[in-house]
Amino acid sequence: MFAKALRVRASSAVKGSDRRKLRAEVAAAFPDLSPEQLAEFIPNKEELNVIKIYSHKGEAVTVYTNSKNPILFEVEKALYPTVYTLWAFPDLLPAFATWPPVLQKLAGGADLMLPGVAVPSSGFPRVERGTLCAVTLLGNRAPVAVGVANMSTTEMLAAGMKGKGFAILHTYMDYLWELGDKSSPPTLAPSVADPAVKESAEDEEEQEPVISCTADPLQQVGIADLSLKEQDGCARVMGKEELNENGAPERPGDDSAEVQQEAEDSRTPQEQMDALFSQCFFHALKCKVKKSDLPLLTSTFLRSHMFSCCPAGQQLDIKKSSYKKFSKFLQCMQHQKVLQVKELSKGVESIVEVDWKHPDIKAFTVPEGFSSATAAQESKTEDRGQSYHAPEIIPLYGVSAKMTPLFQESGHRKGSILSSSEVRNIIINYVKANELVDETNKNFVKVNAILCDCLLDKSEQDEITNLKWDDLLSRCFERLQPLYQVTFFGQEPIVRKGNIEPISITIAQRSSNKKVTVIKNLELYGLDPQCVANILQQRVQASATITPVPGTKDRVQVQIQGNQIHHLAKMLLEEYQLPRKYIQGLEKAPKPGRKK
Template identity: 85%
Template structure:
């Protein structure tokens, strides 16, 4: 459904009554969610947006956004969770595991076939046809796809695990996921031992001189579609579990104690103390490795949901209700009292982290857990690679030979519709003038107008009056009578030639009700800028509400609208950060004049 890019038709803030209605619909669709979880998913005060989009197939879809991430989408009055929501609530839907290489095919729009489903020793979850299900990867409980079962569990087994099992709607790495902050799935340990882990356990027993226990786990190759996976891929997947145990064994002596002593020390703490320690570990880990100065101000909910959750060790889950703080705001107040960070309420009911003391002794002394040192760094580098730095496009004006100008250009071998650069037009005119000896002998700054130049460059009222033209006027008249075109070259892409002159980025100020002003930005798409990304960046910079809506009179284009006169911030962002030439930005002169401070 989101394998290809979609069009955003509207982006608005959700009202209080609609928020309550959405919470009741979520409670009905997902009855396993507790009251606290419902309040977290659809909060009372934090900002929620409703986005109306059209998929590449023309389907009308409603997406609900919590800050930067889509949390739910609705198709034909049916609610579906996104992978961002399932990473916070991994047990919300019945889950079926598949092999890691299959994810690329699912993200490309393929459905999940039953030969690609891994059958655990305890059997498949019991579902009926039409049940909403999650898809996980072998060895990680974090869902990577959402789909609908096309047959019941009994029908799957009766079919010999052949045929289509799930119609996939949304996946990690698809365009809906890209609409969010593009974070990677957390690492969550499976609730039960999978086949690969049992193989690793068997290898460990052999290394210790013990006989491995017998296992009834079916061979993974029996459930892999050979058309979908190569033998090399299957071997790689099967070795995942084997690599984890040696790493854990290698980490034991580094801790300075045996596993039994560590277990006893951990068991001596109450569950509340263990949760407090987990929150502290994830807090310092997120500040040290995930949050950058450029991310500030950062919403506290985003810090918890996107940064701290991704730092949670495998097999554990952050739950503030099980800690001594009970509320995340109280946890942050405690950290603020220690002068580690500063939290402010930038807008009513919404708190943000505005400053972090990265030189604080507790942050500097924190050691990143060994399990995260290589894996998380690799994931961060990949996510940074995906978020490529914007490069301003190269824009070159071009000119097409029109019917009226054919006589002037045909001597140089050009025909109607030939595309020339300004230098090629100039050289063609110079060659024509010199070859026909039209340079004025008494004043070489002038060119004599012959019959062809007269027909091509002069109006009927001028033909009897003008006999000579200056070189500059001759060239400017020629360019005016050619068909305007322009070539746009984006970084790493082939040049694209379009008709007409490129429209500048248009910035205007409009008046709304209660004498409020809004800033409207159009034509961002022509310069390779994502309107949603610009809106999000500007919203964080000025802490004002920003929305996206269809641009009037322009097909398949949208406009960004942000509260207040924000032209100063826009000019700094477009000219300095995005390096766009000033001549391609229209409306910068409407910036508010800054009065002198008394």
């Protein structure tokens, strides 16, 4: 169902009354959940959002997210859990196991055929046709797919395990999974040791004991090879550690390395991830970040600096740490006075100050295999190769109180969020349903009482009886609340009020009749002002600085000597592929043949 790209329509927070209603619906759909599990499933205080999406086939789907991870999706008033939810509640649905190579087919949109289902010696769970089920991989209880049984257990066995067993709705690695943090399945021990599973695993690779947050060899073969965008670094590293514990051949090393390995194994996976984050954090500050780079977007710091400091074979995953959010990790570092973080523009945090004399930074030693020079060079190379993806910006409209009578016939209330095409269709359908098209001239629409109250000013209500179609639609858009949805690459869509401010480019006069180019609002489009300033400085060989926006406390602008609008236009329009309508001031470029 989600094997191809989705179209996101709107996103909004779930209010208290709707949260209680959703909790009741979940309790009815999954009666085996205890009150404690239900409170964890639909928490009272954590961030809970609802997203309206359309599948590639045009199916309308409602998705509920908790801390940006999808936990439920609703199709035709039926609730289904996602793989993120099933990893937290693995026994929520009856489960059927398959072999790791089958996962690739399921993620591509195929249904699960009965020959692909592993028959356990303890027998299948008893299900009826239409029962919602989970699909797992041999040796791991963590579900990787959600589907509906096409047959009862009795019918499956009577059919000789042939035919379509399950219609798959959602899988690990599909586009619904990509809406979340893209984490990999944990390794969960089977609730009952199954000799058939053990025998199958030994055929693939030497069987290893199941330990929390370790990777099963079978899972490694399937999932690591199938990963679309993320590498299961934790799984690969932990898998190697377990092989060492089981007596598998180890790489030559001294006694100290073995002692260190044993000490690392004694820590919980969460403690190991905390230590890895701390190591990459101090490594990035010591070797990659310079004072001239500040202020530095926290997202850029994580993506371009910390990730490149991660040792080979491991992967940073904030969800597996005790912090859960990168902002909380930075707050902890700020509390220790290592750095200072500020929100320079609404919703965008930046590192504005670093104490390079802090004892933790001075005491940090670069791990083997890294050096300050090579790390800095890798950082520069990575920054240059870092591809920028222009955000997708969609104008939306909210139904205001005054416009509610016009939209309530189509089932929308005050605060409903609509796209421009949806607004047009609703207005057109309303006019046709109420037979308001002028019989003598179909280019005009007769104004009834509701249109009069919603679209006409008081001075016009006694004079205007007909409106042209264009005038009717334009008046409607003017009286709706402007909103916009912005989707940054790899992130969930964000809906904000008002109209997005364009990137503002102006020419200012300085002392001695010198001109400077001033650029504002870069952060709104996911651009790092310091990065833009550095690139422009290199290209035009002129000094560039970051200064506060006059009249504000927490916003910055780029200033560069001379009229550099030609270079800016090439960068923003051609390289970054930003639409021209979101850039203001390009007409102020110097005319050919004139002095800048």
